[in-house]
Amino acid sequence: MHFGYDDKTTALIEKVTAFMEAEVYPAEAVFKEQVEAAIAADTWSFPPIVMEIRAKAKAQGLWNFFDPSEHGAGLTNLQYAPIAELTGRSIQIGPAAFNCAAPDTGNMEVLSMFGTDEQKKKWLEPLLAGDIRSAFAMTEPQVASSDATNVELSIVRDGDEYVINGRKWWITGAMNPDCKIFIVMGKTDPSAARHRQQSQILVERDTPGFEIIRGMHVFGYHDRDHGGHAELRFTDVRVPASNIIGGEGEGFAIAQARLGPGRIHHCMRSLGIAERAIEMMSKRASERVAFGKPIAEQGVVRDWIAESRVKVEQLRLLVLKAAWLMDVAGNKAAHTEIQAIKIATPQTVEWILDKAIQVHGAGGLSQDFPLAEWFAGMRTLRFADGPDEVHKNALAKAEIKKWA
Numbered sequence: 001m002h003f004g005y006d007d008k009t010t011a012l013i014e015k016v017t018a019f020m021e022a023e024v025y026p027a028e029a030v031f032k033e034q035v036e037a038a039i040a041a042d043t044w045s046f047p048p049i050v051m052e053i054r055a056k057a058k059a060q061g062l063w064n065f066f067d068p069s070e071h072g073a074g075l076t077n078l079q080y081a082p083i084a085e086l087t088g089r090s091i092q093i094g095p096a097a098f099n100c101a102a103p104d105t106g107n108m109e110v111l112s113m114f115g116t117d118e119q120k121k122k123w124l125e126p127l128l129a130g131d132i133r134s135a136f137a138m139t140e141p142q143v144a145s146s147d148a149t150n151v152e153l154s155i156v157r158d159g160d161e162y163v164i165n166g167r168k169w170w171i172t173g174a175m176n177p178d179c180k181i182f183i184v185m186g187k188t189d190p191s192a193a194r195h196r197q198q199s200q201i202l203v204e205r206d207t208p209g210f211e212i213i214r215g216m217h218v219f220g221y222h223d224r225d226h227g228g229h230a231e232l233r234f235t236d237v238r239v240p241a242s243n244i245i246g247g248e249g250e251g252f253a254i255a256q257a258r259l260g261p262g263r264i265h266h267c268m269r270s271l272g273i274a275e276r277a278i279e280m281m282s283k284r285a286s287e288r289v290a291f292g293k294p295i296a297e298q299g300v301v302r303d304w305i306a307e308s309r310v311k312v313e314q315l316r317l318l319v320l321k322a323a324w325l326m327d328v329a330g331n332k333a334a335h336t337e338i339q340a341i342k343i344a345t346p347q348t349v350e351w352i353l354d355k356a357i358q359v360h361g362a363g364g365l366s367q368d369f370p371l372a373e374w375f376a377g378m379r380t381l382r383f384a385d386g387p388d389e390v391h392k393n394a395l396a397k398a399e400i401k402k403w404a
Contacts, residue, residue, distance in 0.1 A: 009079045044175035053097045066105045077323035088272025099130045106262040107134040114246040132180040137168040153186030169231040176227025188248045198251030202243040209237040219376035260331040267345040274312045274349045281356040304355040339391045346381040
C-alpha cells in the first residue's frame with residue numbers, strides 16, 4: 001500500500017495551495033460583504049469576487065479538476081481527492097473558483113456520459129467553459145424523495161414534444177440567473193417496472209410554464225453563494241423530444257450513475273472543512289484565556305482537538321480507499337465504500353464543527369466566524385444525495401446478505 005501522492009498530484013497540490021493562499025482566502029471577507037449586499041438587494045448571481053477568482057483560475061489552467069476526460073485535468077478519483085479537499089477549506093468560494101462546484105459537476109458528468117452530440121454542444125460545452133450554470137431537479141415536496149422511484153412529476157410524449165407537469169423543491173443553484181438549464185427527473189411511464197418508470201429531460205430556464213417560485217432557507221441562511229435552493233413548478237411545460245437524456249425509462253439508472261461520484265466529491269470537500277475547523281479551534285483555544293489560563297490547557301478542549309484529529313485521519317483514509325476502488329474496479333464495485341463515507345462524513349465533520357463552535361464560545365454562533373454556516377451546510381449533507389437512513393439500510397442489507 002502506498003500512502004503518498006504521485007508526482008502529478010503533488011505538483012497540483014502545490015499549485016492549488018498557492019492559488020488558495022493568494023486568491024481565495026484573502027477574498028473571503030469581500031465575499032461575505034458581497035453576499036450580504038446580495039441578500040439586501042434580493043439578487044442570486046455569483047458574488048463578483050467569485051467571478052474574478054474564476055477568471056484567474058481558468059487563465060492558469062486550474063479548471064475542471066473533477067473531469068477525468070480531455071475536457072478537464074484528466075485526474076483519477078484518487079488524484080482529485082486532495083485537490084477537492086483543498087477547495088473545501090473555503091467551501092463557499094473554492095469549488096466554484098475552479099469550476100468544480102455541485103450541482104454543475106454532476107450535471108456535466110450526466111451530459112458527458114449520456115448526452116447526445118447536440119446536447120453536449122448546446123449545454124455541456126458552456127458548462128465546461130464556466131459560461132453558464134445548471135441544476136438537477138429530482139426532489140419533490142409531495143413525496144418522500146429519498147426513494148427516487150416515488151417522484152411524481154409527469155413527462156408525457158406528445159408528438160415531437162414532451163409535456164411536463166409537477167413540482168420540485170430544494171433544487172440547488174436554481175435561483176442564480178446564470179442557471180440556464182435544468183436536468184429534470186420525472187415519470188414517463190407509471191405502468192412500467194418500478195425502476196423503469198423514470199426519465200430525465202432538459203428544460204431551459206425561460207421555457208413557458210416553468211416557474212421558479214421561491215428560494216429555500218437553510219437553518220435561516222439564504223445560501224446565495226451557491227445560487228440558493230429553489231422550489232419549482234412545471235405547468236404544461238413543452239420541450240422538444242430531443243431533450244430527453246438517454247431515452248425513456250433510463251432516468252433511475254442515470255441518477256445512480258450521477259450520485260456516486262457526487263457523494264464522494266461532497267466527502268472530499270468536507271475533509272477540507274474539517275481541517276479548517278481544527279485549525280481554527282486550535283488557534284482560538286491558544287489565544288483565549290478563561291479562569292486564569294488559556295483554554296487550550298483545559299483537558300476537555302485538548303480531548304476535543306485530539307479526537308478531531310483522530311476522526312479526520314480515519315475519515316480521510318476511508319474516503320481515499322473509496323476513491324481508489326472507484327478507479328481500479330469501478331463505481332459499482334465501490335458501492336459499499338461510497339455508502340460508508342456518505343454515512344460517516346457528515347456526522348464526523350458535524351461533530352468537529354460542533355466542538356469548534358464550543359471553543360469559540362458565543363462567537364462560534366455568530367456571523368463573525370464561518371463555523372455556524374459550515375455547520376448548517378454540513379447538516380444538509382445528511383439529506384443530500386440520500387439521507388443517512390437510506391444508506392445505512394442498504395449497507396446493513398448487504399452486510400447481512402454475506403452471512404444469511
